[in-house]
Amino acid sequence: MSALTHFLKWQLGLARAETQTTPAERETLSTYAAGKRRVVEIGVWHGVTTCRLRAALAADGVLYAVDPFPLGRLGVSLQRLIAHPEVRSVRNGAVEWIRTTGVAAASALAPVLAGIVDLVFIDGDHSYDGLKGDWEAWSPLVAPGGLVAVHDSRSTPSRPIEDAGSVRFTRECIVADTRFEVCREIDSLTVLRKKLTLDTGEARQAARSLRGCLFRHGVDS
């Protein structure tokens, strides 16, 4: 079904907003977002997971919904036209729409969010360099004890995506990042918690592993 056909059917109530997440992944996102005050989603599409995150966060919480929503052939983003009313229908907390990439959003929001983000859900650019950019931009902004959830970060028998850039970057760099520890793996979702404190050895090891990762992939430090 084309995006336009889907949009028209959605307007008539004959089609639903779409997502590639599984019910178990959405349930896990809801669980980890419960009661949180500063939640970020990178990659909104039709807003299915955005709705789940909004419904779960604290009543005085803010959800930063980040997506560039590129214009389609008709000169509009049909995804945005679906996402906004879907997310508006959830009455909880507040939503700030940030219409840009995850990396640009992190630079813009760093002055207000540095070190206080409770949960970042990364589901935007799934290429190796795309996830690398989001990880490097957002992981420093997460509060000690805060969470990062990464979609399409693991291959599963029902979704064999072993060679996807996002799976490779997760395997090579994210799960090896000593600032974080994996707390949940479900379907293609990995959830990591930022350690409360880094001792000197861990801080050195984190710097070493990041340098090693950048070196392996040809980036000058």
Ligand SMILES: C[S@@+](CC[C@H](N)C(=O)[O-])C[C@H]1O[C@@H](n2cnc3c(N)ncnc32)[C@H](O)[C@@H]1O
């Ligand atoms: C897989 S969809 C997100 C699905 C949504 N999280 C859900 O399951 O309901 C990916 C979205 O990421 C957006 N996107 C692509 N590159 C991006 C980037 N660099 N930063 C933020 N979002 C990006 C696309 O426009 C698209 O809407």
